[in-house]
Amino acid sequence: MDLTESAEDRAFRAEIREWLGDHLTGEWAALRGLGGPGREHEAHDERLAWNRLLAQHGWTALGWPREYGGRGLSLWQQVIFHEEYARAEAPAGVNHLGEQLLGPTLIAFGTPAQRERFLPQIVAVQELWAQGYSEPGAGSDLANVQTKARIDGDGWVIDGQKVWTSLAHLADWCFVVARTEAGSTRHRGLSFLLVPLRQDGVEVRPIEQLTGGSEFNEVFFSGARTAADMVVGEPGQGWSVAMGLLGFERGVSTLGQTVGFARELDSVVARAKDNGAFDDPIVRDRLARLKTELTVIRSFALRSLALVESGPGDRTPQVAGADSIFKLAWANWHRTLGEVAMDVAGPSGLLARRSDDQVASSGGYDLDEHQRLFLFSRADTIYGGSDEIQKNILAERVLGLPREPKGS
Known part of the structure; x- marks a missing residue:
């Protein structure tokens, strides 16, 4: 990928900065920095309203083709948007699963009727989506799905359980x-x-996390229904659609993620300088290493995006390998950052403030940003494809090693 910005790209970057500067003011200014992993409970309704404002001004579905309501922006322009959005500390979106995952999947695999029904609602942020993949016995091993569906009259009847369903509530x-x-x-x-999801036969049970939030859920389907034409692709061929969707999962928004990571690192460095931990040469070395590694991760992310630019159908070993390497790199980097943050905090990192806030955990405590970073980042190497799965993908699909034996 050529990282030299054209005059058009520089103008586009300036346009985004100006728009965000003009609009993240007044009532919206209070949303800066809110939301995101481990913090999805923060100002959800207000962030939804902000996302709808973005939609009204054409700042959703940036990479979708124009005929489906998107902006049709280039890969690099999408990267520019997400970087500037993160630098402005704009609030985290509320419909990543719809816009970044389902929308492109319907464009690639859906029927004209499905696209007409759902895509405009996703662009306008009028309908929110959840992902029903993982189950108690089928987490990283998605092929072990046991949730069942059968045709009954003019629709499907679904019975089973999903778990770790982000934002299903x-x-x-x-x-x-x-x-x-x-x-x-x-x-x-x-x-x-x-x-x-809003029907009899669907029960959503939030799962309380160590951080006090409940963005993950169990979802129970007991005779839940959906129309017969609500199947994407051919019945029985859902594996290829599901894998196609996962090809969109680590897209351009990950570059904005690295900007957020850099801001978290800066806050840890600031704390180290404030409390004297920065005087320790070992601490300085660890912080310097984190900064260098994050620069490398960003460069690799750009390279991996260039590999997948041809679309989800290009699942060559190099593309699959780039996805997995990037996931391994950022997840382990972020987990290490959380550990360093606690070392920098010292004994005070073990203390939490008592809180009566409704979003605090049942234990009645409130966390500072570095405590929350440490606790939530423990999950980074599990969700979105565990480290073990990513390493198997690299071993089998890139290096050509024998497949791991399956249990009986």
Whole structure:
């Protein structure tokens, strides 16, 4: 990827900075820095309103083709937007799963009727989505899905359980991988269904986290229904659709993520200078190493995005390898940052303030930013594809090593 910005790109960057500077004021200024992993409970309704303001001004679905309501921006222009958005500390979005994952999947695999029904609502942030992949016995091993669906009259009936379902308690719809062929095993016989969550037969139970929030959920389907035409792709061929969706998961927004990481690192450095921990040469060395590694991760992210620019259909070993290496790199870097943050905090990092806030945990404590960073970053190497799965992908698909034996 050529990282030299053209005059057009520089003008686009200036346009974004100006727009954010003009609009992140007044009532919106209070939203700066809110939301994101481990903090999704923060000002959700206000962030939803902000996202709808973005939509009104054409700042959603940036990479989607114009015929589907997007901006049709180049890969590099999308990177510019997400970097500037992060630098402005604009609030985290509320419909990443709809805009970044389902929308591109419907464009690639959906029917014209499905695109017409759902894409405008995603662009306008009028319907929120959740992802129904993981189950108690099918986390990283998605092919072990046991949730079942069968045709009954003019619709599908769904029975089963999903877990770690991000933001399901706030979502209107869920895209669900379910087994629709009796007796099928592994990746065969699965279908990719679009299921409304606000109905009888769906129960959402939030899972309380160490950080005090509850952005993950268990979702129980007990005779839940969706229309017969709410299957993306052919029935029984849902595995290919599900894998196509995962190709969109680590997209251009990850470059904004690295900007956020840099801001977190700066806050840890500032704390180290304030409390004297920076005088320790070992601490300085660890902080310098983190800064250097983050620069390398950003450069690699740009390279990996260039590899996938041709689209989700290009799943060459190099593309799959780039996705996995990037996930391994940022997840372990961020977890290490959390550990260093606690070392910098020293004994005070073990103390939490008592709180009566409704969003605090049942233990009645409130966390500072570095405590929350430490606790939530422990999950980074698990969600979105665990380290073990990423290493297996690299070993099998890139290095050509024998596949890991499957249990009986």
